[in-house]
Structure formats: structure tokens, C-alpha cells
Amino acid sequence: MPIFICPSCGRRSAAAERTAGFSDRPRGCPHCGFAFVFELLDDYYPAPNAAFFILDRQGRLLGTGKGARELTGLGDLDVIGRPAREVLGLRFADGDDPIATALEWGVRVLGRNVRVHAEGDQEESAVCDVLPAYDDDGGALLILTPKVETS
Template structure:
């Protein structure tokens, strides 16, 4: 169960991924597919950060934000990141991460394109 509360509003361009407690992709929506170019079956079961080539250019040595959210059980919002698409383009995005509030764990990750996208 994820709680986005009343203070989080996504853009129509936001891509949303659902991950398990280890950060592996379980599912994602149409917006995510349009952003990254991968089909859901191509990424299912793969690590979120590795499969999308996620990077935090402003904090290159920092732990991946989705791992921080899972470890601490707290939202991580507004992280400037880059994402690699299936066509090997690098897209600047803002990453928002929401840990699940139930015993199963898991994570919802939302990526919104930044800049002229």
C-alpha cells in the first residue's frame, strides 16, 4: 500500500514504476513506457537503477535514492537524476520515491522529465 498523501501531484509526463522490497521492477505504467522506451516485460524483475541506468549527477557517490527510501521507510522527493532510455538517450528527470507502508515492503518510483522535454 502506497500513500502519496495530498501534497504530491504528478505531471502528465510522469512515469511511475512499482518495485519490490529489493528495488526490482514489478510493473510500470504507460507514461513510464513512453519515457524510457522499454516494454514492461523487458524490465520486469530487474533492478530499477541498473535497468534504467539511473544516476544522480549532483551526488555521484551517493546511495541510490530508491535504496535510501527503502532503507529508511521515508519518502525521497525532488532528486535530480538522469535516466537512460532504450535508445540510449540520457533524459534528465526528477525522481520521487515512496516506500510502501505495509509489511510487504516495496516502492513506488516516479520520474518526471526536466528541462525542454
């Protein structure tokens, strides 16, 4: 049975079908009622402080989810339609672009170190995970987990 994750509340759910009933409409979240969920091919457990961002197939932000405002100070109206790398100020440690890789190849990219410097906010270290959407619309779920600084 496929496992799904909600970008709005971060909860996981299981269902036999990818769609809602007999329609082509995507499955929604049974916990918070969000309009659609992302399918997970393997186990994936985000940290409690993870921030969720929904991307279209060009890497532009469609919306923010759980934890986004806490990490970046930005909400939906601040980001919709803008490139994720630009608005979130993402700088990856290895110089690669895991968002482009996930969108182009339809693969998960997990555990990439990134610096997040969202507009008007201080720079933070985080771990980036990108989960592609397995539907006809494409897109991806970008999950940024802040690193906890220990001394």
C-alpha cells in the same frame, strides 16, 4: 482520510481503509481497476508527463505504469525482475541513491535530479521521486518526471 495514488493511471483517491473491504487484500484503483495503490502521507501531485515504476523491497522492477514507455521505451516484459538503477540507467547528480534510502528507511525522497539512460534509448534529464509502500510487502513507487529543456 488517507490519500492514495495509482501507479497505472496516476490518479489520486481517498479512502477510509488501506485494504479492500474486510479482507487483507490491498486497495485497488477505483478509476482504472489496477490491483493496488500507494498511500500518500502528504499531498503529492505528479506532473502529467511523469513515468511510474513499481519496485520490490530489493529495488527490482515489478512493473511499469503510466508514462514509462514514453520516457524509456520499455514495458513490463522488458523490465520485470531487474534492478531499477541498472535497467533504467539511473545516474543521480549528487551520487546518492534515493531508491535505497526510501527502501531502507521507509521515507519519501523527493526532487532528486537524475539522468535516465534506459536500454536502447537516449539519455534524458529527469526529477526523481520515491514513495515507499506502507504495507508488509515493502517496495516503492519510483516516479521520474522528464525535465523540459528551455532555450
